Amino acid sequence: MNLRTCLQHAAADLTHAQVETPAQTARWLWRYATGAQTHEMLMAMGNEVASDDLSAFVRLVQRRCAREPLQYITQEADFCGLTFYVDDRVLIPRPETELAVHTTLAQIRRQKRADKRSVHIVDVGTGSGAIAIAVAVALDKEGDRTTAITGVDISAAALEVAEKNAQRHGVTERVRFTQGNYLQDYDAGRLGSIDIVVSNPPYIPEGQRERLQPEVARFEPPQALFAGADGLDAYRAIIRQAASRIAADGSLIFEVGADQADAVCDLLGALGGRPRVSVLVDERGMERVVAAELGWR
Numbered sequence: 001m002n003l004r005t006c007l008q009h010a011a012a013d014l015t016h017a018q019v020e021t022p023a024q025t026a027r028w029l030w031r032y033a034t035g036a037q038t039h040e041m042l043m044a045m046g047n048e049v050a051s052d053d054l055s056a057f058v059r060l061v062q063r064r065c066a067r068e069p070l071q072y073i074t075q076e077a078d079f080c081g082l083t084f085y086v087d088d089r090v091l092i093p094r095p096e097t098e099l100a101v102h103t104t105l106a107q108i109r110r111q112k113r114a115d116k117r118s119v120h121i122v123d124v125g126t127g128s129g130a131i132a133i134a135v136a137v138a139l140d141k142e143g144d145r146t147t148a149i150t151g152v153d154i155s156a157a158a159l160e161v162a163e164k165n166a167q168r169h170g171v172t173e174r175v176r177f178t179q180g181n182y183l184q185d186y187d188a189g190r191l192g193s194i195d196i197v198v199s200n201p202p203y204i205p206e207g208q209r210e211r212l213q214p215e216v217a218r219f220e221p222p223q224a225l226f227a228g229a230d231g232l233d234a235y236r237a238i239i240r241q242a243a244s245r246i247a248a249d250g251s252l253i254f255e256v257g258a259d260q261a262d263a264v265c266d267l268l269g270a271l272g273g274r275p276r277v278s279v280l281v282d283e284r285g286m287e288r289v290v291a292a293e294l295g296w297r
C-alpha cells in the first residue's frame with residue numbers, strides 16, 4: 001500500500017470514530033509515528049510504506065479512534081509557551097487556564113508594589129504543575145528571586161508528573177509539591193500564611209458526566225473533573241480552608257466553569273475582610289477567572 005492510500009484509510013477510520021479534522025490528524029500521526037517532516041511526507045505519497053512504519057502508525061490511529069487525546073498519545077501539551085509532559089495521571093492543561101497564570105502574576109506585582117518582601121503562592125489542585133510552573137518560569141524571567149510557590153494535589157500520581165515538569169523547566173528550587181486535601185493539611189503556623197491561593201479545581205457538576213467529549217470522559221482523571229452536584233464543592237472547601245490560612249492582604253484566584261462566576265463571587269463573600277472581587281473574561285468572551293483581593297476598606 002502506498003502512503004496516500006494508507007492516509008486515506010486512516011482518515012476514513014478517524015471520520016467513522018467522529019474525530020475532528022480526520023485527514024489532518026492522519027497526516028499528523030504519520031509524521032509522529034515516523035519522524036518525517038511535512039515535505040518528506042508529501043514527497044513520499046506514492047511510495048510503498050515500510051511494514052514497521054505501518055504498524056506504528058496503525059497503533060496510533062487506533063488509539064486516536066478510541067478517542068484518546070493527542071496530548072496523551074504524544075505525552076506533551078503546550079501551556080503558556082512551555083511544553084509540559086502529560087499522561088493520563090493528570091488533566092491536560094487548557095489554553096483558557098493561562099488567564100489564571102496572568103492574573104496570578106498581576107497579583108504578585110500588586111503585592112510587591114505594596115512593599116511585601118516575599119510572596120508565597122499555593123496552587124491548589126496543581127495536577128501537571130502547569131500553573132505553578134508557568135508562574136515560576138515567568139518570575140525567573142522577570143528576575144524575581146523571592147516569590148515561593150507550593151503546588152498541592154490529593155493525587156500522588158499527579159504530583160510525580162508535576163515534579164517531572166518542574167525538573168523539565170528548571171524550577172525545582174522555587175516550586176515544591178506536596179500531597180494534601182486542598183488546603184486542609186497546610187499548617188500556616190509552621191509555614192506562614194499564604195499570600196496568593198490560585199486554583200483551577202475540579203468544577204464539572206456530576207450530572208454532566210454523560211455530556212462530556214469521550215476524550216475527557218474516558219481518559220482524563222475523574223478526580224480532576226467532578227465536584228459534586230453543582231460543581232462548586234471544591235470552591236466551597238478551598239474558600240473555607242483558606243479563611244484561616246490566607247494573609248490579611250492576600251488574594252484568591254479561581255478558574256471557574258460556565259455560569260459559575262456569580263456563585264463563586266458569593267462564596268468568596270464568606271471570607272470577610274471585605275474582599276474586592278473581580279471577574280475576568282477569557283479570549284472567547286467567557287467568564288473564566290474570579291479574583292478576590294482581601295484587605296480592602
Ligand SMILES: C[S@@+](CC[C@H](N)C(=O)[O-])C[C@H]1O[C@@H](n2cnc3c(N)ncnc32)[C@H](O)[C@@H]1O
Nearest residue numbers: 093125126127153154155181182200201202224
Ligand atoms: C482541573 S484539575 C487542574 C490541574 C492543573 N492545575 C491545571 O490547571 O491544568 C484539578 C486538580 O485538582 C486535584 N484535586 C481533586 N480533588 C482534590 C483535593 N481534594 N485536594 C487536592 N487536590 C485535588 C486533581 O487531582 C487535579 O489534579
